[in-house]
Amino acid sequence: MSVRRTRVVTLNAALGPLDYRVPDGVEVAPGDVLHVPLGPRQLVGVAWEPERLPTEEVGDNRLRPFLGKVDIPPLPAPLRRLCEWTADYYLSPLASVLRMVLPSAAFANPRQLTEYRPTGTRPDRMTPQRTRALEKLEGRQGSVRELARHAGVSDGVIRGLVNALALEPVAIDADAPFPVPDPDFDPPELRPEQADAAKRLRSSIGQGFQPFLLDGVTGSGKTEVYFEHVAEALRQDRQILVLLPEIALTEPFLTRFTKRFGCEPVAWHSDLRASERRRAWRAIATGEAKVVVGARSSLFLPYAKLGLIVVDEAHETSFKQEEGVQYHARDVAVMRGNFEDIPVLLASATPAIETRHMVDIGRYEEVRLTERHATAELPELRAVDLTQDPPDRQRWLSPSLVRELEKNLEAGEQSLLFLNRRGFAPLTLCRTCGHRFQCPNCTAWMVEHRLMARLACHHCGHVMPPPSECPECGEEDTLVACGPGVERIADEVKALFPDAKTAVVTSDTIWSPARAAEFVHAMEAGEIDIVVGTQLVTKGYHFPDLTLVGVVDADLALQGGDLRAAERSFQQIMQVAGRAGRGEKPGRVLIQTHDPSAPVLEALVAGDGPGFYEAETEARRGAAMPPFGRLAAIIVSAEEEADAVGTAKRLGDKRPNVEGMAIYGPAPAPLAMLRGRNRQRLLVHAERKLDVQAEIRKWLDQVDWPSRVRVTVDVDPYSFV
Ligand SMILES: Nc1ncnc2c1ncn2[C@@H]1O[C@H](COP(=O)(O)OP(=O)(O)OP(=O)(O)O)[C@@H](O)[C@H]1O
Numbered sequence: 001m002s003v004r005r006t007r008v009v010t011l012n013a014a015l016g017p018l019d020y021r022v023p024d025g026v027e028v029a030p031g032d033v034l035h036v037p038l039g040p041r042q043l044v045g046v047a048w049e050p051e052r053l054p055t056e057e058v059g060d061n062r063l064r065p066f067l068g069k070v071d072i073p074p075l076p077a078p079l080r081r082l083c084e085w086t087a088d089y090y091l092s093p094l095a096s097v098l099r100m101v102l103p104s105a106a107f108a109n110p111r112q113l114t115e116y117r118p119t120g121t122r123p124d125r126m127t128p129q130r131t132r133a134l135e136k137l138e139g140r141q142g143s144v145r146e147l148a149r150h151a152g153v154s155d156g157v158i159r160g161l162v163n164a165l166a167l168e169p170v171a172i173d174a175d176a177p178f179p180v181p182d183p184d185f186d187p188p189e190l191r192p193e194q195a196d197a198a199k200r201l202r203s204s205i206g207q208g209f210q211p212f213l214l215d216g217v218t219g220s221g222k223t224e225v226y227f228e229h230v231a232e233a234l235r236q237d238r239q240i241l242v243l244l245p246e247i248a249l250t251e252p253f254l255t256r257f258t259k260r261f262g263c264e265p266v267a268w269h270s271d272l273r274a275s276e277r278r279r280a281w282r283a284i285a286t287g288e289a290k291v292v293v294g295a296r297s298s299l300f301l302p303y304a305k306l307g308l309i310v311v312d313e314a315h316e317t318s319f320k321q322e323e324g325v326q327y328h329a330r331d332v333a334v335m336r337g338n339f340e341d342i343p344v345l346l347a348s349a350t351p352a353i354e355t356r357h358m359v360d361i362g363r364y365e366e367v368r369l370t371e372r373h374a375t376a377e378l379p380e381l382r383a384v385d386l387t388q389d390p391p392d393r394q395r396w397l398s399p400s401l402v403r404e405l406e407k408n409l410e411a412g413e414q415s416l417l418f419l420n421r422r423g424f425a426p427l428t429l430c431r432t433c434g435h436r437f438q439c440p441n442c443t444a445w446m447v448e449h450r451l452m453a454r455l456a457c458h459h460c461g462h463v464m465p466p467p468s469e470c471p472e473c474g475e476e477d478t479l480v481a482c483g484p485g486v487e488r489i490a491d492e493v494k495a496l497f498p499d500a501k502t503a504v505v506t507s508d509t510i511w512s513p514a515r516a517a518e519f520v521h522a523m524e525a526g527e528i529d530i531v532v533g534t535q536l537v538t539k540g541y542h543f544p545d546l547t548l549v550g551v552v553d554a555d556l557a558l559q560g561g562d563l564r565a566a567e568r569s570f571q572q573i574m575q576v577a578g579r580a581g582r583g584e585k586p587g588r589v590l591i592q593t594h595d596p597s598a599p600v601l602e603a604l605v606a607g608d609g610p611g612f613y614e615a616e617t618e619a620r621r622g623a624a625m626p627p628f629g630r631l632a633a634i635i636v637s638a639e640e641e642a643d644a645v646g647t648a649k650r651l652g653d654k655r656p657n658v659e660g661m662a663i664y665g666p667a668p669a670p671l672a673m674l675r676g677r678n679r680q681r682l683l684v685h686a687e688r689k690l691d692v693q694a695e696i697r698k699w700l701d702q703v704d705w706p707s708r709v710r711v712t713v714d715v716d717p718y719s720f721v
């Protein structure tokens with residue numbers, strides 16, 4: 001009798017599929033998660049259908065037995081197919097995709113059951129480290145390791161604080177069950193058009209694969225409507241995944257969900273503690289977690305009984321992952337729906353051109369909401385021509401915007417100023433010699449952050465204290481900040497309205513769901529008059545007393561001029577405008593620009609969304625750009641410039657000659673240096689019908705490069721730097 005064997009994909013991307021012997025008395029099926037030996041090491045891997053992963057056969061006599069099964073449910077077949085598709089489409093190792101399915105939390109031992117939290121007691125003996133740690137740990141809870149990492153101190157400091165009774169132990173039930181949302185807890189009275197939409201969506205549960213675009217103006221009640229979709233999936237005892245583009249949106253979502261369904265859903269995002277992560281992962285894999293709300297990484301989790309995927313704010317480009325497996329969560333969500341044979345709902349007031357196109361060709365079904373809820377009207381949009389109505393020197397708010405802010409303050413209503421630039425100033429230079437502060441690791445200026453008293457690189461995180469003298473010419477006090485970031489606009493507001501209460505909202509101030517909750521509560525309680533924020537405040541929020549939105553620099557998003565610049569700028573302004581006038585009072589939006597005749601601004605002001613979409617779609621069609629053609633970017637990077645240039649050149653020399661496919665480059669990337677690596681780019685532009693991935697795979701297989709050179713392929717790229 002021959003030896004029984006199983007093929008295994010490990011979580012190690014450097015390894016191909018491996019064969020193992022199945023020990024006597026053990027049964028293995030594809031999807032089982034196994035401990036396997038590799039040399040002296042022990043790895044985790046997943047049993048796979050051998051015919052789907054051809055590899056060189058190893059003789060029976062050389063097979064080692066695997067060590068045992070991991071005590072977690074097997075990965076279901078639709079998920080295995082999704083992993084294969086993702087690896088194939090995005091030209092990534094299957095192991096890298098599997099790591100997203102099986103994060104280390106999945107195997108964590110439940111042994112560590114004690115966490116710690118501050119007691120409010122200050123130890124008799126304080127050290128600067130202890131002081132700093134206690135400041136950072138306010139409101140936190142976690143293991144010694146997690147708290148130490150969060151506070152930036154050693155484990156010893158945390159243990160010292162426990163001994164000094166400044167931190168107390170809390171027992172954690174690692175497997176406490178999650179509450180079950182009640183689909184009929186508190187459903188709203190739907191308007192007729194909402195009820196129609198909800199009815200169509202409800203009828204799709206349990207009826208197989210169907211992608212939907214839920215397209216409705218801001219504030220029309222898209223969330224209320226897709227909650228009915230969720231409720232129906234719950235009634236049919238299916239699991240539901242709701243994807244959100246930013247972790248900052250989780251908190252308001254949880255509150256709203258609780259009002260509708262009586263308890264919180266299970267959250268999955270980067271801010272979870274290890275114990276929470278383990279508990280959530282297990283509940284997802286067993287089917288006990290009914291509704292999961294998460295960032296894009298929750299898309300690959302092994303749901304036992306998935307019945308619906310919702311992608312909220314589906315146009316958001318943050319659904320595109322830019323590192324590791326460079327997938328687009330919106331597109332992979334639709335593929336997952338296809339493999340699981342379930343509906344997928346994309347919700348957006350400003351759908352991506354790609355999504356609209358899928359509706360146009362009949363692949364996605366559109367469900368529309370045309371009006372705002374209750375008495376709320378869509379706000380009026382007006383362009384402010386900065387050439388006619390310029391701000392004072394070293395100021396960025398035009399007199400007409402300032403007047404509107406003043407009116408709002410007098411009326412006791414809230415205002416929002418939008419500028420998509422973190423920090424105080426994007427560039428610092430020396431007035432005497434013209435020296436500009438650049439990041440030593442990246443082709444990027446150092447951005448001044450006054451709140452943190454630092455210059456920071458937004459690409460690699462490099463920081464330095466602001467110097468008092470110019471490093472080039474040695475002159476003192478000659479450094480000037482150029483251009484505004486949100487902090488500088490906030491300063492301008494404070495100078496204009498010293499009594500107004502302002503808040504700066506960026507990823508620097510809102511980095512966790514808890515901070516987002518604080519902001520939302522402060523807004524709701526009327527403790528903020530004027531918010532100055534980046535794209536973080538443009539979406540999802542519902543503040544009834546917010547009636548004025550000022551777009552500080554509408555020209556910003558159009559700079560750089562990549563494929564999606566006009567689309568992105570349209571979406572951003574529509575979304576931020578959509579925050580105004582959501583309650584009983586009407587809203588108004590002032591858009592500051594140097595070029596009010598730019599087509600995207602004219603469309604916004606005229607309220608001609610359809611016209612904008614049509615023109616943009618035709619432009620894409622004419623240039624055979626996505627969704628009418630395909631793009632893939634190839635980035636070659638190395639610490640030594642010669643290495644990057646050499647490999648890129650050899651790739652360029654071997655470029656395939658395929659009809660319907662053009663390859664541009666190699667050329668230095670616009671971000672020629674990133675995190676200390678020199679970067680070269682090639683861009684593949686191909687007809688829709690071409691199998692670009694297959695061509696690229698063949699091409700890359702013909703060229704070798706040393707391990708110090710990294711070659712990454714970005715399929716359907718969103719970033720062109
Ligand atoms: N049928 C309804 N009954 C009661 N309240 C409703 C109803 N529909 C919508 N609302 C309320 O109107 C407000 C806007 O709705 P919602 O946030 O769902 O809109 P949206 O389309 O998701 O908005 P956006 O795209 O701007 O995020 C919310 O406060 C919501 O609770």
Ligand SMILES: [Zn+2]
Pocket residue numbers: 439440441442444457458459460461462675
């Ligand atoms: Zn940098």
